[in-house]
Structures are given as structure tokens and as C-alpha cells.
Amino acid sequence: MLNLISLVLLFPLIGTAINGLIGKKLRKETVGYIACGAIGMSFFVAILVFFGLLQLPPESRVFEKQLFNWIESGSFKAAAGLQVDPLSSLMILIITGVGFLIHIYSIGYMHHDKGYHRYFCYLNLFTFSMLLLVLGNNFLLMFIGWEAVGLCSYLLIGFWFEKKSASDAAKKAFIVNRVGDFGFALGIMLIFITFDTIDFTGVFHAASQGNIAVGSFTVTIITLLLFMGATGKSAQIPLYTWLPDAMEGPTPVSALIHAATMVTAGVYMIARCNVLFMLSPFTMTVVACIGAATALFAASIGLVQNDIKRVLAYSTVSQLGYMFLACGVGAFTAGVFHLMTHAFFKALLFLGSGSVIHALSGEQDMRKMGGLKKHIPITYRTFLVGTVAIAGIPPFAGFFSKDEILLEAFVRGNFIYWAVGALAALFTAFYMFRLLIMTFHGKSRVDHHAMEHLHESPKNMTVPLKILAVLALLGGFLGIPGASAINGFLSPVFGEHGHVETHGAEACGSHAACLPYLMMVISTGIAIAGIYLAYLMYIKSPELPKKLAERFSLIYKLLLNKYYIDEIYDALFVNPIKKISLLLWKRVDAQLIDGTVNGVAGFVRGFGSVLRLSQTGYVRNYAFYIVAGCIFIIVFVVFGK
């Protein structure tokens, strides 16, 4: 069954080709069926592959399928090959599974859009690229997938390109990602120089043999460059600014690309290269610090945003920070586990917000919502599940994964990581319930025009919501402390350093073994505190937020304007580069280079216009030249020597 793996890639590619080439002529239903069918079949094959993998004994659960030799030049070899191991099989299940639900949802959500076939073509292409990213068995193939998802992200953010803000956001996402990808590409080159191969197996084998000293300069540079790529794709400080703007795209795109799959590519990459990262304690510290800082930083911005999708975007950035924190302290399993649960509940939240936006005919400002609970009950209920899950209330998915990250941060890292993570968790619980209350509870602030059209979404939108709600509810049980299925499943990839083997396993005898349970109580308490704060501020005394905003107006303004990071970047990077580019264009290109080229042409023309005066048109002149020439030759021959 493992041999079927190439089909996982093939189906979305076929879907892309059909919808891209002849989608315009097909009926809307057909386009939707083709796109969903492609991903559905891909999901089915992914399940088969997953069970195929389970049949193997745990230590030999790696399967490589060579497709063809791609590049061979000197000692450089890049094969197009696919690698199935627990990590990549988990990833393809998430990508195709969540992707399938989002495709179905999109049929309802994009129903009125005139770019229907274009949308599904891009969405299928994205799924293909993302699968290529996680299935590739060498760094170059991963990089191809990495770039291709970036391209699809660009195309889909700018899907409504008539809107200037959308096309600007698309360009911003693309350009910011270029910075990270530059680092990633350099990292791959350095890997080739160091290890003389770019195959995962070769590189990781060489690295784990002890040929490279722990903390050596080369491996630190390699991992830092790889992490630079990850900060771009996974929206970490300092390259996170594109993700909130990416919300200009259609909401299902935000759910699929900018919450569930693409932005987690950085986490996947670091988890994949865990052998390299473990060799560089310095890089690990950088990863953990950036992750923790991003988690807190983005969560604090999310506290005061008013656009429903922007809150979720900052929440995504913050949750990605958690995953990097987990990777940075060496708890790769916890990071990947949170990646999975986050894919469930954040896709659910985004699709839920899409359902709200759909119901309100495109309104995204939470100040113009409220009291929607009665009108769209299914959306409300599923959204509530997602909110509780991300806030971290047991037994919902987010609780287990976030708790495990906080625990690992405490055990392997230090108190500061834990404190930052816990504070971010408090913020998370607060802003998510603030969002929930502002949207669904209280008095309706919807304007009467939108009120007339207020309706629950069609079935093909609510069913994916329900399925995702179930996943968000139950997904966490895969990683119950002590009996964690996911730990066991992923341990061949991460080796013994992937997770803390002992925690929760023994009875609560010694002081150290009590820690996991204590942590659970504390993190639940934090979540409840955040929820209570939101309840206090937005239901019990709704005038409180305004008072606080006036009281701490400086902080409020700072948060509302996202710490002015965009403005700072504009002043520091964007505008100087624009000015230099303008200089290069107007002076160097238009004047110097064009001037040189045009000058040569002008000189030749001027010289020619003088020479052509000798062409008088009189036969007599020509005859004279002939005679003069003859005389010259005769004189030369006779007297020349």
C-alpha cells in the first residue's frame, strides 16, 4: 500500500490541470466535484498509506519511493523521490483531511464568485505543493514545494485582485517570504557543501554519526539559515507582518493556507531537521526565544483588534510561536502535536468566522456584530467548541497540546519560557472569548441592511464545521499524557529526544512526577481566568473596556496599531529600498545604461549622415571615383615598391 504514495500527489495535480485548463467551460457543480473529488481521493490514499505504515514494525517505518533522477551535475545529485515516515504520513493526513473539508466548505462559500474555477485550480495546486513539501525526500524537493506553496499563497491572497488592498497584501506576503526563502536556499547550499548530499537520509545519517561536533560553527549557521526560512513561512518575529494582511484572501484560504497547513511548514521543516537542530544548542535557544516572544507578542496584539479575521490571524501567529517554543526546547513531538490540534481548531475557527461573514454579507468588523447566537446556531455551537479548544479547557484538543508544550518548556527550558507561554495562554483565552462574546452574545449591533439577509450557512458549509468540531473535541486524546499515541507514533523520527518519556507515566509518587498534574491544573486555571476576564469585560460590565482603553490609552494605542511594526518596517526597510530602487531606475538604468546604448546608436547615425553625402546620385561622380581608384591602384603598383 505504501507504493500508492505517488497517487496522493497525482490526484490534486490532475484536479489542477482540469480546472485550470477547461474549468471555464465546465459547470460550477462539475468544477467543485472535480476539486473536492481530487482531494477526497488523495485523502483516501493517504489513509491507506497510513495503515500501510502502521503494519510495519515501528523502527523500520520509513519508506522511500524514487520517482526519477532529476538533476545530476558533478557530485550534485537530486532525485525526485518521496519519503513516507510517521511525520510525513501524519502531515499528509492533516493536509488532505482538513483540506478536503475546506474544499467542501469552499463550494458553498465561493458559490457566488465569478472566479470559481480559478479558485479551485489554485486550491488544488496548493494542496499538491504542500504535499510535495512534506513528502519530498531531499531538501531541494522540499524547497520546490516550499516555493510553490508560497506562490499559491500569493495567488490566493490576491484572489480578489481588483481590490488594491488584496493585491498589496499578496505582494507583501510574497516579498516578506522572499527574505526567509533566501535564508532557506543558502542553508540548503551550505548543507550540500558540508555533507555533499541533500538527501534527508544521507544528511541526517552523517549528522547523527558524530562527524559534526555539537555546537560547531557550520551546523549553527546551517540551522540558523533554515530557521530564517521558517520564520518567513511560519510568520514568526521578525517576518510575521505578512500573515495578518493575508486575511484579504477568501476565508477558506485563510483556514487552509494561513492557519492549518502552509504556515506550519516551518515547524515541519524544523521537526524534519531535528537531528541538525539538536546539534546546535545556540540555534535551539534562538528558536525557543523567538517562539516564546512571538507567542506573547502576537497574542497581545490580538487582545484589541476588531476585525474578526485579524484576531484569528494574530492568534495563528501566536500559536505558531508555541510550536516553535516546543521545537526550541527539543520537544518536537509536542510541537507537531500542537500543529495537528491547531490545524483542527484553527481551521474550525476560520471556517466559523467565514460562516459569520457569509451570514452578514461580508461584514468583518466585530463592532458591527453581536447577538448572532440565535440566528446562526450551528455556526455558534461549532465556533464555541473551537474557542474552548484554543483556550485550553480540558478535554478539548488545545488543552492537551498546549499543556504539553508548557510542561516541556518548564522541564527542558526554564521558568521564563513557561511564564511567557502561560501569559500568552491567558491572553489567548481572553481574546478568543472576547471574539466569541462580541460576535455571538450581547445585543445585536448588526446594521439593518445585513440583518435582512441574515441566514445560517448551507449544509455544505455547516457539515465541515461539525466534523472539525468533533476533531477539535477529540483530537487531543491522541496525546493524553502517559498514554500518548502520537508520542509513540512519532518516536522513530525524533528518537529519544523527541519527548519526555517519563512524565505522567509513573504514579504520582515523587515530587517530580506530580509536576504534569500540577501543570494541568495551573494551565486550566489560567484559561478559566482568561475566560472570566472576557466575561467580566464584555458581558457583565460592557463599559469596562472603554474605561480601560482611556485609562491606559498609550498601551491601548500601541496594541491597536500593532506596536507600529509595519510603520517601523516601512521606515527602516521598505522606503529606503524604494528610494534606492528609484535612484537605480531613474539615474543608473534610464540615464547611465540607456544613455550608453542610445549614445552608441546616435554616434553611428551621425557619422553615417555625414558619410552618405558622398552618395550624390550623379553617374559622373561614381565614374570619377572608379577612375580615381584605378589611378590610385596603378600608381601604387608601379611606384609603391
Added chain:
Amino acid sequence: MITITHYLVLSAILFMLGVVGVLIRRNAIVIFMCIELMLNAVNISFVAFAYHLHSMQGQMFVFFTMTVAAAEAAVGLAIIVAVFRNKETVNIDDMNIMKW
């Protein structure tokens, strides 16, 4: 005694007359006749050399030259007639469109 030098000088004088005529005359037919003059000046030197060297090759070249001159006369005169029909003149100063 008339030596070969006398013939060659005569030939050169006739040739120069032809060249100057081609360069300074305006009537196409006169220019044409000047060209014939140049050809026949060369013929004189051919014959003179043939006599001087006791060789028949020079005389054979003269026949060739006369054949070419005859053919040239036919073609050239035809061109002049055609030009005259178009422009109603054979003054070559009026034919100056061969320029930029």
C-alpha cells in the same frame, strides 16, 4: 621608324580622351561613344603587342573585345532608348535618383 612606343602612346591618348569624355560629357550617347573609344584604344595596344611579339593571342583578344563591344552597344542603346521613353531626355544629370 615607327616603334611599339608610338602605338602605345596613341593608344594611351585615345584612352584618356575616352575617360575624360565619360567624366565630363552629359549626353548619354556621347558617353557611350567615349566608352567605345576606350575599348578601341585598348584594341590598338593589343594589336601592336601582337605584331611586336609575333603572337596571335593579342589579335584573338581584339575579336573578343569587338564582340563584347557589339553586345554592349546593343544592350546599352536599348537602355538609353528605354530611359528616353520614360524621361524624354538622355542628359545624365537629370538621372540622379541613385542616392540616399
